[in-house]
Amino acid sequence: MSDFVAEVFQNEFLPVGAETVDAIVTVRSSGGATGAAPAADVVQMIIIDTSGSMTEEGGRKMRAARDATQAAIDTIRDGAHFAVVGGNGGAYMIYPHEGLAVSDARTRQEAKDRVDRVEAKGGTAIGTWLQAAAYLAGLRPEAIAHAILLTDGKNQHEESWVLDKSIAACVGLFQCDARGLGADWEIEELRKVASALLGTVDIIPRPEDMAAEFTKLTQAAMGREVGSVELRLWTPKGSEIEYVKQVAPTLEDLTGSAKPQNPLTNDYPLGAWSGEEERDYHVRINIPVGGVGDERLAARVMLVVDGVDQPAALVRAVWTDDERLSTRINREVAHYTGQAELADAIHDGLAARDTGDQATATVKLGRAVQIAHEAGHEDTVRLLQKVVEVDDAATGTVRLKRDVDRTDEMALDVRSTRTVRVKKG
Amino acid sequence: MECPRCSEVAPVGAKWCEACGADLSAEPQLPCVSCGDRDISYDGYCMSCGHKQPEERDHMVFEAGATVAITDRGLRHRHNEDAAAVGQLPGGGAVLVVCDGVSSTPGSAEASLAAATAARDLLIERLGSSNGASGGSGPTLSDGPSPTGTGAGDRIAEALVASAEVAQAMAAASPEVVSNAPHSQGGPPSSTFVAAIGRPVDGGTEVSVAWLGDSRAYWIEGADAVQLTADHELRGSLTRWLGADSLDTHPDVARHRSRGAGRLLLCSDGLWRYADPPVELAALVGRLESDHTTTRALADALVAHAVSRGGHDNITVALWAPTTDAGSGQQQRTHQRRADAGGGRAGVQERGRVDE
Numbered sequence: 001m002s003d004f005v006a007e008v009f010q011n012e013f014l015p016v017g018a019e020t021v022d023a024i025v026t027v028r029s030s031g032g033a034t035g036a037a038p039a040a041d042v043v044q045m046i047i048i049d050t051s052g053s054m055t056e057e058g059g060r061k062m063r064a065a066r067d068a069t070q071a072a073i074d075t076i077r078d079g080a081h082f083a084v085v086g087g088n089g090g091a092y093m094i095y096p097h098e099g100l101a102v103s104d105a106r107t108r109q110e111a112k113d114r115v116d117r118v119e120a121k122g123g124t125a126i127g128t129w130l131q132a133a134a135y136l137a138g139l140r141p142e143a144i145a146h147a148i149l150l151t152d153g154k155n156q157h158e159e160s161w162v163l164d165k166s167i168a169a170c171v172g173l174f175q176c177d178a179r180g181l182g183a184d185w186e187i188e189e190l191r192k193v194a195s196a197l198l199g200t201v202d203i204i205p206r207p208e209d210m211a212a213e214f215t216k217l218t219q220a221a222m223g224r225e226v227g228s229v230e231l232r233l234w235t236p237k238g239s240e241i242e243y244v245k246q247v248a249p250t251l252e253d254l255t256g257s258a259k260p261q262n263p264l265t266n267d268y269p270l271g272a273w274s275g276e277e278e279r280d281y282h283v284r285i286n287i288p289v290g291g292v293g294d295e296r297l298a299a300r301v302m303l304v305v306d307g308v309d310q311p312a313a314l315v316r317a318v319w320t321d322d323e324r325l326s327t328r329i330n331r332e333v334a335h336y337t338g339q340a341e342l343a344d345a346i347h348d349g350l351a352a353r354d355t356g357d358q359a360t361a362t363v364k365l366g367r368a369v370q371i372a373h374e375a376g377h378e379d380t381v382r383l384l385q386k387v388v389e390v391d392d393a394a395t396g397t398v399r400l401k402r403d404v405d406r407t408d409e410m411a412l413d414v415r416s417t418r419t420v421r422v423k424k425g
Numbered sequence: 426m427e428c429p430r431c432s433e434v435a436p437v438g439a440k441w442c443e444a445c446g447a448d449l450s451a452e453p454q455l456p457c458v459s460c461g462d463r464d465i466s467y468d469g470y471c472m473s474c475g476h477k478q479p480e481e482r483d484h485m486v487f488e489a490g491a492t493v494a495i496t497d498r499g500l501r502h503r504h505n506e507d508a509a510a511v512g513q514l515p516g517g518g519a520v521l522v523v524c525d526g527v528s529s530t531p532g533s534a535e536a537s538l539a540a541a542t543a544a545r546d547l548l549i550e551r552l553g554s555s556n557g558a559s560g561g562s563g564p565t566l567s568d569g570p571s572p573t574g575t576g577a578g579d580r581i582a583e584a585l586v587a588s589a590e591v592a593q594a595m596a597a598a599s600p601e602v603v604s605n606a607p608h609s610q611g612g613p614p615s616s617t618f619v620a621a622i623g624r625p626v627d628g629g630t631e632v633s634v635a636w637l638g639d640s641r642a643y644w645i646e647g648a649d650a651v652q653l654t655a656d657h658e659l660r661g662s663l664t665r666w667l668g669a670d671s672l673d674t675h676p677d678v679a680r681h682r683s684r685g686a687g688r689l690l691l692c693s694d695g696l697w698r699y700a701d702p703p704v705e706l707a708a709l710v711g712r713l714e715s716d717h718t719t720t721r722a723l724a725d726a727l728v729a730h731a732v733s734r735g736g737h738d739n740i741t742v743a744l745w746a747p748t749t750d751a752g753s754g755q756q757q758r759t760h761q762r763r764a765d766a767g768g769g770r771a772g773v774q775e776r777g778r779v780d781e
Contacts, residue, residue, distance in 0.1 A: 237460075237474055290476070292500050293499070293501065298475065316477075321500075
């Protein structure tokens with residue numbers, strides 16, 4: 001069983017009269033099972049789009065989807081439960097015929113054979129696909145369940161409320177990484193799925209990249225050891241949790257996922273964890289103001305790991321009239337505040353560009369280049385360079401590019417929430 | 426009585442609550458100093474409003490006979506690294522010690538308290554044996570009708586120097602040093618030191634002090650105050666202190682005699698920086714003493730004054746009001762001092778290293 005620790009980074013000193021407390025909470029798991037230790041009970045589901053549009057590009061997309069699914073199947077370890085679901089206007093079992101299969105050499109081969117015979121036709125109804133996965137995950141409620149969802153198109157063949165209701169029905173049953181192939185899918189639709197189901201969303205620009213991506217996602221799922229971790233926050237009477245955000249490895253607002261335990265305690269589900277992992281969270285709390293010299297606990301941070309409380313870390317507030325203390329900038333808080341601003345600048349810049357507001361787009365994307373450059377976020381700088389000509393990264397001086405590949409623009413948008421961690425030392 | 430957990434009424438003296446099994450014999454938890462809630466977490470925070478409850482070390486009061494010492498965290502520092510110790514000597518004498526731990530070094534709070542306590546204990550051991558019970562060998566403090574008490578004075582000076590040595594030994598041997606912990610935050614624990622022996626002599630008072638650093642001793646008489654110590658400080662840095670990294674742990678020693686009634690005050694810079702030069706301190710005491718007629722009340726008021734001025738440092742006050750006339754009360758002394766005001770500077774003052 002892995003060990004979990006939470007560490008708080010903050011400037012606890014507040015000027016007289018201040019009520020807002022910011023802290024970065026780093027959660028780290030370590031000492032996970034190795035070698036002889038029993039592997040966790042995992043369920044892996046692969047949901048692939050088999051709608052008619054997958055036959056485009058001379059069947060290249062469908063061939064890539066088959067290859068990727070087979071690569072994922074090969075990555076499922078012996079003893080794990082798995083299923084392959086096909087999605088079109090409905091959802092159907094590709095393998096096994098019903099329920100979940102137990103992974104071994106034979107079942108994996110059978111599954112791959114079935115995947116070879118999948119034909120693409122029909123529409124796209126992602127909510128229905130998710131409902132099928134929810135049913136399958138529900139067969140093994142104690143297991144750590146994970147789904148890969150692949151689509152190449154918009155959710156055209158069901159009402160949007162069906163998708164929303166379906167997502168809600170899946171929360172807590174399994175985690176889902178959603179992938180969009182090409183440029184014809186809707187970022188917001190898949191982001192909704194991934195956010196609610198504690199997974200990631202990304203674009204697969206070219207079909208040939210899919211197999212590597214599926215293998216990576218399945219490997220990560222096989223490495224998960226702890227099915228459910230919750231961030232528990234006790235905050236004092238009269239306080240308000242303004243937000244709780246995951247800030248690394250990606251930005252994810254968790255504020256709305258709070259599960260109240262009592263009037264002063266809320267739990268935020270963090271999903272499944274591997275035995276060696278680190279994530280950062282930004283907590284902002286408004287608390288009743290104290291007097292000079294007073295210390296107040298702004299939050300007691302606990303981790304609930306598979307239902308068991310773990311030792312706490314403290315977010316504190318100390319009011320002081322010493323400006324040398326209260327004006328100190330905490331490096332971690334400043335860094336992630338900058339990363340959030342970067343994501344917003346990209347989002348706003350691309351939105352302005354879409355509506356033809358070139359001036360705003362130039363300013364916002366320029367600011368994004370500047371922040372990414374300062375933070376050493378090289379991946380994002382590269383993505384931005386496909387959309388703008390950078391004249392001077394340090395000052396954020398850019399020009400909008402005229403001809404931009406749609407997949408490059410989508411990659412920038414969908415990956416804008418990826419963050420870099422604070423440089424150590 | 427009512428069970429604090431489930432509110433079930435239990436018979437007086439019950440050890441356990443019949444309803445919920447709560448331990449009723451346990452000491453009742455003090456309510457939160459901020460909101461009054463009774464639920465305090467194991468690490469000292471109110472479980473309702475989150476207010477950090479004061480720690481015992483944050484505010485300590487020591488009393489022995491006519492001597493009172495108060496040490497307080499103040500408002501700006503997170504811990505109280507100051508410490509004090511007081512004691513009584515036979516014949517109306519008093520022992521006062523103040524140590525100001527350097528807040529930038531971990532373990533200074535423990536070091537300063539250990540140093541002050543050890544110094545006080547040594548002074549009582551060396552100077553407290555006037556009555557038959559403790560052997561009675563050698564000269565005693567109240568050594569008969571000798572007009573000057575020179576023999577006693579030397580013995581006091583030697584004892585004060587020895588008390589600084591034992592304080593240094595405690596400060597340098599604090600657990601932080603023994604454990605050889607990395608002193609990343611500015612060296613091993615360190616502390617200032619000031620110790621005083623006050624005793625009635627020939628209807629007046631004699632005060633002997635020894636010190637290292639910038640904690641001070643004053644004799645306050647009416648509108649006048651004499652600073653008995655001279656800070657070991659150069660351009661804002663201490664030149665002498667207690668601690669493993671101290672280069673000079675030899676105290677300076679001074680003696681002051683006064684015929685008039687007055688008060689002996691030892692303090693850390695957390696007080697005197699708000700009342701300097703000495704005449705300011707005398708004026709402050711003069712303003713406070715009418716509403717704070719006991720030594721304890723006056724010491725509290727001096728600490729409160731430093732807090733009200735910002736409390737930027739830990740604050741320690743040790744105060745002794747000698748009873749100059751056997752049987753005379755507080756009230757009487759106050760009148761006496763007023764009558765003497767201005768003319769009470771009949772003291773002699775000596776200062777210097779004793780054994781060089």
